[in-house]
Structures are given as structure tokens and as C-alpha cells.
Amino acid sequence: MASTGKVVLKTAFSDVFRVGGLEITSEGVELDRKTADSVLEAARNNHVQLHEVEAAPTKTEGSGS
């Protein structure tokens, strides 16, 4: 699967992490790598455990069945 260069950050349970103008929830928020890294650092500094999953690739023209 091709990497999208984007990641999804999630909180555990129904927690919320607010940083800058972003609100990370358990539903997950898709971010680019650079933003995700700064959010993860902020999470560490504020003693919050975020979880990172690779963003699903978006369907491009000609792909799929």
C-alpha cells in the first residue's frame, strides 16, 4: 500500500487533547507528518498518550475495482 505521508492521531477512550487550534479525539484526526510530530511532542510534554496510525490512502482516479 502506498504511503500517504499523512497520519491519524487518536486519543484513548473518549479523551480529548487540545493543542493550538487542534482537537485530537478518539475518532482520530488526520495530519501531515510535520504537524503530527509537533502534536506528539506537545502530548508528551503534557503527559498525554496519543496513538498514531497511518492514514488510509485516498482513492485516486483509475484505482479500485
Added chain:
Amino acid sequence: MPSFTPTYDRKRVMAGMVATRLAPYSELTPAVLPADSVALGGVWPSSPQVWTPVGATQEGVSFLFRRGTNSLMIEEQLTPVAVETTEVEFKVEMTLAEDTFETMRVAYGGGAIVTQAAASGVIGKKTLTLSDDLDHFALGLEGKNTYGFWRRILIPEIVSIADVEQVNRRSQSLRLYKVSFWALSAISQVVFSEQTAAALP
């Protein structure tokens, strides 16, 4: 007279801790155990539900399994003619030792934590809001089995019923949170699995 020793296998006698993790309960997208290829101590999945370790415990993790039965008797026989199950209690108990909001949330039955990150001139802040109703969780356990590989247990739905008396002493004791997780899933839905051998080349 010759001595008699029953047959036994010393290597099957085990001690050791288990790791306990919680995930949100979801009927539509339930939490799953790691893939079989994930080694003991490996990373547990963050999808479809995020697993979170419960952290340190004072004296490890205890399982309680109690099957309530009803003996069906007849006048003509002194032993039961049948024994039927009336109830099963399956609980996982531990005393959590990390004094955090995350621990309190679990110990008090559920809730949500909102964290505002620190920013210029603004402190970082966490707010815990407890749930009126019990939150439902999935509970996963992992330990080392008698073959040296992983043993994993998944209880798909549990609630945390605690009777917490959290003591704050200067130096005599830790701040502890005794928790009791009660299985709500049918006992047949609890998954016990373990690796018995490495994959062949």
C-alpha cells in the same frame, strides 16, 4: 519401600506477571488482540480500538473465576444426578499504583479526560469528568506461557466496579486504587490463546 513421585514437568510450573490493557468497548468495531505474528511484549493494535496499559500495580493481577451451581438430587441417590451452572463470576482484580487521572478514570468506573496543552502564558491542564453510568471496556491480558511464547486473553466487555479507599499518607503507604473488572461478555466469548511454536522457515 521404594519412594513414589508422581510424573511432572518442572518447566510447566510458572510464575510471572501479566500485562493488562484496556480499550473502549464497541459493539460494531470491537477491540482485537494483536496479530498472531506479534511477539510477546510487542505492540498492541491502535485500530479499530486503542489499547492502553493500566500501568503499575501493587501486587500484580488476579483472576477470579467462580461457577455457581445447583445440584439436582433424587431421593434414591446421595450424590447429585446432575449439576447445572446457575451463574459464573469472572473478574480481574488489581490494585493500581500510578496516581494519575487515567488511573482514577478506570478505578471510578469511567469518564473522560480533556487536556489543554500548555502554550505561551497558558498552563497545561487536565480535567477529569467522571461518568454517571459505568463505561464499558474491553480488557486484554498478555503473559508468557509455559513454552516461552505469548499467552493472550481477551474479555470483550467488562465494567470496572471498584470499592476504592484511596489513602494519602506522608510516607507509610502508596496512593493506591483497588479495581475489580467484571466480565459482562458471555463466558464463551472470552478468548484464550497462546503461541505454541515458532513459524517454520
